[in-house]
Amino acid sequence: MDIRVVACDIFGTTVDWYTGVAAQVAALLPEVDPGEFAARWRGEYAPSMDRVRTGEREWAYLDTLHRESLDGLLAGRPVDEPTRDRLVRAWHTLPAWPDSVPGLTRISAAHTTAALSNGGFALLTNLVKKAGLPFDCVLSAELAQAYKPDAAVYHRAAALLDVEPSQILMVAAHKWDLDGARAAGLRTAFVHRPREKGPRQEADRPEDVTADLHATDFEDLAGQLGSR
Amino acid sequence: MDIRVVACDIFGTTVDWYTGVAAQVAALLPEVDPGEFAARWRGEYAPSMDRVRTGEREWAYLDTLHRESLDGLLAGRPVDEPTRDRLVRAWHTLPAWPDSVPGLTRISAAHTTAALSNGGFALLTNLVKKAGLPFDCVLSAELAQAYKPDAAVYHRAAALLDVEPSQILMVAAHKWDLDGARAAGLRTAFVHRPREKGPRQEADRPEDVTADLHATDFEDLAGQLGSR
Numbered sequence: 001m002d003i004r005v006v007a008c009d010i011f012g013t014t015v016d017w018y019t020g021v022a023a024q025v026a027a028l029l030p031e032v033d034p035g036e037f038a039a040r041w042r043g044e045y046a047p048s049m050d051r052v053r054t055g056e057r058e059w060a061y062l063d064t065l066h067r068e069s070l071d072g073l074l075a076g077r078p079v080d081e082p083t084r085d086r087l088v089r090a091w092h093t094l095p096a097w098p099d100s101v102p103g104l105t106r107i108s109a110a111h112t113t114a115a116l117s118n119g120g121f122a123l124l125t126n127l128v129k130k131a132g133l134p135f136d137c138v139l140s141a142e143l144a145q146a147y148k149p150d151a152a153v154y155h156r157a158a159a160l161l162d163v164e165p166s167q168i169l170m171v172a173a174h175k176w177d178l179d180g181a182r183a184a185g186l187r188t189a190f191v192h193r194p195r196e197k198g199p200r201q202e203a204d205r206p207e208d209v210t211a212d213l214h215a216t217d218f219e220d221l222a223g224q225l226g227s228r
Numbered sequence: 229m230d231i232r233v234v235a236c237d238i239f240g241t242t243v244d245w246y247t248g249v250a251a252q253v254a255a256l257l258p259e260v261d262p263g264e265f266a267a268r269w270r271g272e273y274a275p276s277m278d279r280v281r282t283g284e285r286e287w288a289y290l291d292t293l294h295r296e297s298l299d300g301l302l303a304g305r306p307v308d309e310p311t312r313d314r315l316v317r318a319w320h321t322l323p324a325w326p327d328s329v330p331g332l333t334r335i336s337a338a339h340t341t342a343a344l345s346n347g348g349f350a351l352l353t354n355l356v357k358k359a360g361l362p363f364d365c366v367l368s369a370e371l372a373q374a375y376k377p378d379a380a381v382y383h384r385a386a387a388l389l390d391v392e393p394s395q396i397l398m399v400a401a402h403k404w405d406l407d408g409a410r411a412a413g414l415r416t417a418f419v420h421r422p423r424e425k426g427p428r429q430e431a432d433r434p435e436d437v438t439a440d441l442h443a444t445d446f447e448d449l450a451g452q453l454g455s456r
Binding site: 108112114120121122123125126128129136137138142143160161162163 | 336340342348349350351353354356357364365366370371388389390391
């Protein structure tokens with residue numbers, strides 16, 4: 001493989017959305033099970049983006065999709081607007097998995113690294129900064145006005161970084177993302193995040209995922225890429 | 229001022245194009261005065277972009293504009309294609325001014341920082357990485373398919389970062405850039421780079437530039453912004 005750019009998914013892959021969102025839910029919605037609520041909310045993620053990808057609706061910011069799915073989950077509950085806004089913003093500040101910063105630091109020494117997520121450009125810039133993730137640049141699906149796994153997102157990344165799709169290694173904890181990247185001509189690396197959806201729901205399993213590389217975390221991936 | 233984002237020009241402002249390009253010219257074109265050649269080449273920068281801004285020609289990558297102006301400067305000289313390509317790539321690897329990394333590191337502790345240049349996204353990502361500049365994100369004029377001082381570039385930056393234009397502080401060593409930023413509603417900071425064009429040509433002088441802040445370098449700017 002001739003890898004020039006290591007592009008990384010964010011939610012679940014480099015940061016722990018379950019813990020971060022559940023903590024905000026616990027603080028703001030004391031009447032619900034915070035982990036279960038966070039997982040149900042995240043469960044609406046793919047369907048809400050599918051409606052954009054299939055053309056059922058126009059492109060919308062991830063914040064807007066998060067708000068709509070939150071309103072659905074809260075139907076009938078007396079939760080005020082400021083609280084709903086704060087809940088949506090829980091997705092803007094999420095903790096990095098412990099291996100993400102040290103692993104990415106090693107990978108960045110030899111490769112260009114990019115955040116490549118369905119989050120908006122502003123959301124990603126703020127989230128990556130607060131989590132201390134050492135990316136060389138932020139690339140959002142917003143720049144393609146599309147959502148992964150639409151090939152347009154991966155191809156926009158390649159065009160902006162002036163490399164061939166096959167020179168990008170897409171790193172993600174999700175089969176659907178890696179399937180999309182591979183279909184768009186990218187190389188793929190799966191990072192296993194067994195706790196991504198908390199203790200009660202199973203995350204994507206290595207044995208179900210086709211990828212050029214399989215890693216247990218970003219430190220393992222750095223080693224496989226030959227980074228010291 | 230309510231500054232949320234500190235956006236920085238690159239060529240001449242955070243990196244020393246004169247020294248970097250002159251070194252490559254000295255290595256590849258032994259028959260010319262390297263500093264004078266570098267300064268003449270840079271002199272074609274504004275006119276070449278003006279032709280895009282006025283609609284005389286379609287948007288083109290900075291590399292393309294650099295190559296065209298290089299070909300003009302080399303008219304009649306027997307310089308081969310690979311050498312011309314290497315000269316154009318001299319603009320991809322330029323040394324940071326000594327104060328840029330420490331000053332930006334301080335500024336980044338309290339503000340979102342962005343590279344905002346007329347260089348292409350790939351060029352900027354590579355240049356910023358090699359120079360070790362600690363920006364949170366790269367924003368290129370390419371994302372607006374326009375060139376500074378066109379308001380579209382500054383407004384695209386504000387939209388992508390989800391802030392008002394007045395919440396961006398544009399930092400540059402050039403009057404034309406700061407005039408454009410101010411006209412687009414941004415706040416402005418001038419950094420004086422007296423050696424930008426080498427020892428024989430005068431750079432923009434503080435007394436000629438209108439800006440909200442005037443700084444001698446990025447360390448001074450960090451101090452004025454209250455960064456430790």
